[in-house]
Amino acid sequence: MENFAAPARPIVARMIEQAAAAPHRAVAFQGAPGANSHIAALEAFPDCLPLPCFDFSDAIDAVRDGLADCAIIPIENSLHGRVADIHFLLPESGLTITGEHFLPIRYALMGLGPVSGVRDAMSHPQALGQCRHWLREHGIAPVSYPDTAGAAAMVVELGDPATAALAPPGAAKIYGLETLASDIADADHNTTRFVVLARAGHPPVGEGPFMTTLIFKVKNVPAALYKAMGGFATNGVNMTKLESYQQGGTFAATEFYCDIEGRPGDENVDRALEELGFHSKSMRVLGAYPRARARG
Numbered sequence: 656m657e658n659f660a661a662p663a664r665p666i667v668a669r670m671i672e673q674a675a676a677a678p679h680r681a682v683a684f685q686g687a688p689g690a691n692s693h694i695a696a697l698e699a700f701p702d703c704l705p706l707p708c709f710d711f712s713d714a715i716d717a718v719r720d721g722l723a724d725c726a727i728i729p730i731e732n733s734l735h736g737r738v739a740d741i742h743f744l745l746p747e748s749g750l751t752i753t754g755e756h757f758l759p760i761r762y763a764l765m766g767l768g769p770v771s772g773v774r775d776a777m778s779h780p781q782a783l784g785q786c787r788h789w790l791r792e793h794g795i796a797p798v799s800y801p802d803t804a805g806a807a808a809m810v811v812e813l814g815d816p817a818t819a820a821l822a823p824p825g826a827a828k829i830y831g832l833e834t835l836a837s838d839i840a841d842a843d844h845n846t847t848r849f850v851v852l853a854r855a856g857h858p859p860v861g862e863g864p865f866m867t868t869l870i871f872k873v874k875n876v877p878a879a880l881y882k883a884m885g886g887f888a889t890n891g892v893n894m895t896k897l898e899s900y901q902q903g904g905t906f907a908a909t910e911f912y913c914d915i916e917g918r919p920g921d922e923n924v925d926r927a928l929e930e931l932g933f934h935s936k937s938m939r940v941l942g943a944y945p946r947a948r949a950r951g
Contacts, residue, residue: 658709660808662830663687667707674706674723681706681723683714686779689804689826691758695849696727699756699860710801711740715748718852725853727756733846735784742900742912745852745870745941752868752942754851754860761845762786762803763837764795765827766810766819770835777806778821781847786821789839795819807832851944861945865918866895871931871938872910879934880911886930887915890923895950916950918943 659667666688674681682703684692696705706723708714717723730745731737745752762782766773775798776783776790783790783797790797798818800806807820807830819835820826827834850868851860859865873879887894896914917924919940932938 659687659707660805660812662811663805663808666829670705670707674704677704678722679724680704681717683708683717683723683726685709685711685714685728686802687805687808687826689807689823689829690802691760691823691847692727692729692849693804694823694825695729695756695758695847698758699727699754699849699851709805711744715744715750715852718750718854719748725753725851725857726750727849727851729781729847730850731848732760732781732785733844734840734842735781737898738781742870742898743902745850746939748852749855750852751855751857752850752944753853753857754944755866755947756849756851757948758847758849759845760785760840760847761824761837762821762839763824763827764819764821764835764839765807765830765832766835767814767816768833768835769816770819772816773819773835774817776819776821777809779803779806782821785840785845788841790821804829850942859944861947863918864916864946865943866946867915867918867924867943868941869913869915869928869939870910870941871913871935874934874936883931883934885934886927890927890930892917892923892927893950916946 682696682700683706684696686692714726718726729738776795777798777800780799782803803822804826807822807826810820811830893916898912899909
């Protein structure tokens, strides 16, 4: 808790105490109170007790250690792409994806005022990237901070009118800042997709149709990916996402993160996964969960 800026600590302490009294209702999220992940937790689980965690690893640990029933973690944004490190954290977490949630993202510039005197905007790198054109047009330099709402708390702690925060609008009220500019994202479609992570055996959140998320590593031979993907086409399984990333810094083998429609137990999905496994060095399902939004 000491990692949070001083103005956020009393609020964080109160939320931690409430979650500790009923961990079966606790939903861990990364960030200070007022962050987008906090908003997503309340939207996805209206009766939950949000549990603020300073970073993604802390949120995952809270679930593994039984301090929270689940965690809600941002995985990708419509403007700025995938959230850094999440593809490495998910497979290593030992948790299962049991749901997804889409949150429209809106940012406000908040500080001690006035806006004409603001030289720097502090926020999470994702938020800065989603508003980079607006910041450049207004001559405001981006300053990275681990969290959006946490940046608002830090602005209060710094007490410098030249430094503002880029955060969800509600954070201004929480930390007593003045809203200097509203709705400043670079595109109206700015949306973040979150996934719900829980311990193995936790039931999926909601009803179908279903999505399945998996990771796999292809064999280091010509046309390996082409052959691995063939089973999805021949069995009519729609793949909605495929991203590559490197593990271990060897540049020798590429791993892939993949979302498909359907779930294990569906005959066509089972056949596609069997063929994928034949052409891959390794393959692991991270979760099958109800689809929150139709793709395409």
